[in-house]
Amino acid sequence: MTSYGADLLVILPELIVVGAACLLLVLEPLTPPSRKELLAWLSLGALALCIGLTGGQISVLNLRVSAFSDLVVVDGYARFWKLLLYGVTGLTILMSLPYLKAERLQLGEYYGFILLALSGMMVMVSGADLLTIYLGTELMSLSLYVMAGLKRSSPRSLEASAKYFVLGAFSSGLLLYGISLLYGVAGGTKLGAVAAAIGSRGFDDPLLLIATILLAAGFGFKLAVVPFHMWTPDVYQGAPTSVTAFMAVASKAASFAAFLRVFVEGLGGLKADWSNLFLLLCLVTLILGNLVAIVQTNIKRMLAYSSIAHAGYALIGLVAAGRGMGESGGASGLASVMLYLALYAFMTLGAFAVIGMFRKGGLEGEDIEDFAGLAKRQPLAAFLMLVFMVSLAGIPPTAGFIGKFYVFMAAVEAGLAWLAVVALIFAAISAYYYMRVVMVMYMREPDPSAGEVPQLVASPALTVVLACAVAGVILFGLFPNPLVSLALQSVLPLK
């Protein structure tokens, strides 16, 4: 069975990650509590191996290899997302080292769950069959439900976990029902078979219409798009901050990757119909995400609404791709989504890394007011937060601007100039709540009656994370070309 061996070789990175996760879970009880950090280094080693394997294929970026009779496919698109996910996971693990110590949460299985979630995400981005995509989504979600509730001493964390679980299970029910109806329409669950079967049909087939709406709703929950966003602020606020960062960045990126693949490769024939549906979702997401973020006083909650709004900006690229006008036939729209999420990763990870280690006594300082006067106490920390906030607001010369620029350009190219203008107005509104954090840091004195003032607790691992994040934000803001051309090369072909 040589072909079986070849198939296993194709999914070698996934096997390494799953193997490392199982090894971690076995080693966990054998490691003394003071040595749990060794497990983190082990998982970083597994990640380095995967970066080597996938990164080594970058010269043959668009070579399409499929395995297990087309259940899994490794193409340029999958490689792009996998590299992004490795990077994000690595930074999350580094960020967790000091965070878990400060929260007295030194659990080895934490790293095991991160790797299991990562392997789910890797299956999602390489799935070429609705079955594998569903399995990947569930593996990711189940690990994240547990991670959200890891802080067992905190009722808030448990409550976040329960809410995430209930709404996540509900959304996977919707997703699965959509998949089952699509199977009924297409007679198969491979994306290629689905595309072939719906080639000639439109939305006048009620089964197909319901299936598409259910799939959109199921993925909408994972992407945190309005009106499927209700879980996001609660879960982001209650979960441990390193887990929040992981959810906000990695799970959103992987869900977008699978979502794009299903709708482009599988349901590409319906693009005229779904682009209208997503246009609507995109508009309500931009409006609600940005407006509700303004009134938040807890910074994790504010960033949750901001992450909802950012999903709205990324959706603009998909709407533009669906319209498929212009010379590139929508490719620039899809590439802009990929670029947007890659750049969004750096700024969001950076912001959450600061928040996680911004501590007052034994607790996190997560109210925006806690940042008062930070510029005087710790000018460097305040400056880093300034860079991340400016980038999230999309002001040049940061990465956030580049991401928004390409998304808006894709919209204009697709004949949706009005959408770009609306999004630009909301970007200006969003600057208000991001700049409020900056204003509090630079212009306000801490309340003298508050007692202990919060400080950013520095550590070598945190320094590495912040350096990577700030370098990504500034370098890609000034020299975006390598990343832009990588996204354009690895984009999915839109039929």
Place this chain on the structure above:
Amino acid sequence: MTIPVFYYLILSAVVFLTGLVGVLIRRNIIIILLSVELMLNATNINFVAFSQYFHNVAGQVFVFFALTIAAAEVAVGLAIIIALHRAKSSINVDEFQLLKW
């Protein structure tokens, strides 16, 4: 005599909607979990019915995976509910208000 696939679709739609409404209106988290299970099992009816209709086993294979995932989901869900019950002595979702719903 064979039963038309349409009948199965109606059955599964009824089961699915029962689950959906259950999740939305019930307040006991265990009942919500059971309602989610109804939604997942409704999809299994679809898969098996279509599998029979197309004479194609892909749907039945999917059911095995869906069942396994549903079991894993219940295991994780019950663990979370137990942890939450220890912390709050309640399984009524209306009482989970530390975070604004």
